[in-house]
Amino acid sequence: MTLEATLPSTSVSPTARGLWTRARGIALALVLLLAGAVAIAIVRSDARHGGLDPRSADPYGSRAVAELLAERGVDTRVVTTLDEARAAAAPDITLLVAVPDLLTQGQQSRLHSATAGTGGRTVLVAAGSSSVEKLVPGVTADPATSLDSTLSPACDLPAARRAGTADTGGIRYTTTHLDADECYPSQRLATLLLVPDASGGGDTVVLGAPDILYNDTLDEQGNASLALQLLGSRPHLVWYLPSLSDDSVTDPADEKSLFDLLPSGWLWGTLQLSFAAVLAALWRARRFGPLVPERLPVAIRASEAAEGRARLYRKANARDRAAAALRSTTRTRLAPLVGVPVPQAHAPEALLPALSAHLHGDGQSLHPLLFGPPPSDDTALIALADQLDALEREVRRP
Known part of the structure; x- marks a missing residue:
């Protein structure tokens, strides 16, 4: 038999509007930086253009x-x-x-x-x-x-x-x-x-x-x-x-490295900041020693933990791991319902015949659903989750 999702599929791929909302702050900062650079260049170049140049008719020309x-x-x-x-x-x-x-x-x-x-x-x-x-x-x-x-x-x-x-x-x-x-x-x-x-x-x-x-x-x-x-x-x-820009004369004595161009105060300041950063790291670092279990100050609901894990999968584009987790959990819940021991729930030769007998089907559509390849995009992953949910409801139906 062929199972179809009963819930509408929803794409979680980032939209153009969402990308613009995230990037508009950075874009605004870049525009302001570019405008400031252009303004500074104009201010610096207008008054003294051609200064002391005998070919220039500007006020500061000669x-x-x-x-x-x-x-x-x-x-x-x-x-x-x-x-x-x-x-x-x-x-x-x-x-x-x-x-x-x-x-x-x-x-x-x-x-x-x-x-x-x-x-x-x-x-x-x-x-x-x-x-x-x-x-x-x-x-x-x-x-x-x-x-x-x-x-x-x-x-x-x-x-x-x-x-x-x-x-x-x-x-x-x-x-x-x-x-x-x-x-x-x-x-x-x-x-x-x-x-x-x-x-x-x-x-x-x-x-x-x-x-x-x-x-x-x-x-x-x-x-x-x-x-x-x-x-x-x-x-x-x-x-x-x-x-x-006069490069007609090159003298090794005139060449300076980057550190020669930096004032000595900057070098001492950098050294002091590095020393302060090391001290701060040692002060805030976790002390070495055996791990000590601690009781959580609050109880986290299972739905929140699942949602947080799903967001991590989405951020890492780990659709293969998310699909494997969904299929593994579904197989673990379906095996006791069709009389298959839980240790054999992940073996296709043991789980699929029992599911086919329970659903009165040939089991051809169940193999790619429960043991197939990972989905290619977020839409396919959502569709897979809907189909697994529909399959579980079908098996639990009296």
Whole structure:
């Protein structure tokens, strides 16, 4: 005989709505993270785009000073690698280094060796303590910057006296060179230095702030005059824009590992957190010793235990184990009803003939139901449970 389930089958497979309900929190967090990253990128890229670039017409670009120099016969060439900057060093060249602090210590040393004694001029714009001591030995950057942006020359340098007041604030410098011109002082420290090169007739200009080169401030004070005199002393101007992506020079001494880049405080903090985690684990760990049986504080109903076990099976996609448990339990309950000893309930040759005789059938449909393969999906598993329940009710019927 063929048994059909009397209860409607219900699919427990996750639906699209259920998946969306579970994942919408994570999706919202990802969207907010992406929006924040885009906003930060826009804020960081709008104002300083093309900063100190002689090709840029942005407020913080330097195209205006390059065009004024071109009218006076000074051609400007932009380079972005250290190799190009070193090759450009010559007596008729003014080499401007826009952001010296972007250079590594090895690159700073090689640039200084290439420009020293050539007879040309090197202009360093806003060189901090990490670069000025390498590029101009004998010059030191003061940690405190100038509080005033507009300063007076207060020196005998002809270019500064002709320009007059200018926006030269920023970093302040001290020097051990007795023949250096110290101009535009702020609290008795210079914000513009001109250090002669005793060996080759050239010189180095250290400028504390880039304001006199910006497009939007070039026409203020004596900025234009000072910029043109400092950059126009030679017929050619090489404008070096250092970049973090400059891979033209590779020096093993400049290569650092990940641990070298981490501050020492992070390493000590990580060590302390690891030690605290080990102590917490030892404090909360279960003590070793023999197992001690304990009485449960509450009684758990059989239906709740069965439901919890079923949920575990579903979470692990263990349909084979769930089907085996259902069939084994059904066989164990059916065997006494048809006169088969319980130890033989799981033997098909003993259980199936007795069931067929009790139900007056041939028993062909009972073998795949009680001893068949595991179901392929959740729907088939539910159908199997319904059919086993229907079979048990049929056998128990008077």
